[in-house]
Amino acid sequence: MALRILEYVRPKTLEEAFELLQNEGAEILGGTTYARLSSRTIKLAIDLQDVGISDIYEEDGYIVVGAMARLANMQFHDLIMNYANGYLYDAISYVWSVQLRNIATVGGTVVPKWGFSDFITAVLALSTEVEFYKAGRMKLEDFLENPTPRKDIMTKLLIKKEPRKASFKFMRNSVYDFSIVNAALSAKEEEGKLVDWRVAVGARPGVAALSRKAMEVLNEGYDDEHIERAVNAMKEELKFADDFRWSGEYRKEVAGVLVKKAIGEVIG
């Protein structure tokens, strides 16, 4: 089992990278962490480290994270550490190990739509968008629910900087493992109320998805009765499947517990 690369290039601009990508057998390299585990041949591997999409900054009310930013760069960036009471700092700190987070890139995590990802679940629970070089900007949920733009390059992840309270939960066999199921929630604080709830559940084992029905219920209210209804709505709406670790039925029950706990944390 091995990854075979026939040719490696490091373009200097996005335009050059996009042109190279149009060649048959050309692929973008992310952080290369999971490529290690694959057995295939890449005719032309395109490394984006020099095209200028690694920075993290604030612009027009959004925290902008370049697709080539490492997860560790994002975790320790002041904009992230100070946003939503350090919610993303904390969620990212549970992604595998320090050494891996120094390699894995934001684009390399989001574009493949990894089902096991904690990161995708955590950012999906915020008002997040992604930007592609040609396809432009779209909501993260739209990107996840539709086919990936073909032969295109993700350039940015954009998190709307608004007053949100958020919580990320997971269940694992041990802390240093992949989540067997995870859940992330957030709500916007507006005039002393929590509005615009977002409920994301991942590792089902499919990629994270929003439970729009649960969000609808929580937007009506978040007393005990609404919380129960929201949890049940999430369990009915989202699909949970079996894999070698857990059954879909068990995942669904645990997801319900995680969502309930996360709602409690957001309400405070």
Next chain:
Amino acid sequence: MKIKVKVNGEWKEWEIDPSDYLLDVLRREGYLSVKRACDTGTCGACTVLVDGFPALSCSVLAATMDGHEITTAEGIADEMEEYIKALASEGAEQCGFCSPGLMVMVYALKKEIENGKVEKNEEAVKRYLIGNLCRCSGYLGQQRAIFKFLGVK
């Protein structure tokens, strides 16, 4: 293809295949502290510093390292003499296979604590080192040595 990398402070020019991983190239060039164990990005035995930050050399393509700075355990051994002594005095070495990767991580952790990015307490230290597995499971000896070296009470 050719790459230029600064290894332990010295620039090197190496001929590599685009499919080569950093771990394979470093070992081929004689940096034998960099160990191949799980080869899947899990155990941390292959940890090196890339531009000062710890990374898994088994999961980094060598081609992507052109122009970057790499530090292996050989490059920090002098600075880590006190840590090596602590390992010995706490009986923390068993087979020793995981020790170089762990030493690189402890070196990086010390810098992060000094920079205020990681707190100096038991939980933070354990969490930082979660990606370093010891196949002899000699964690308690290692823990004593690390806490002693870092001054964790």
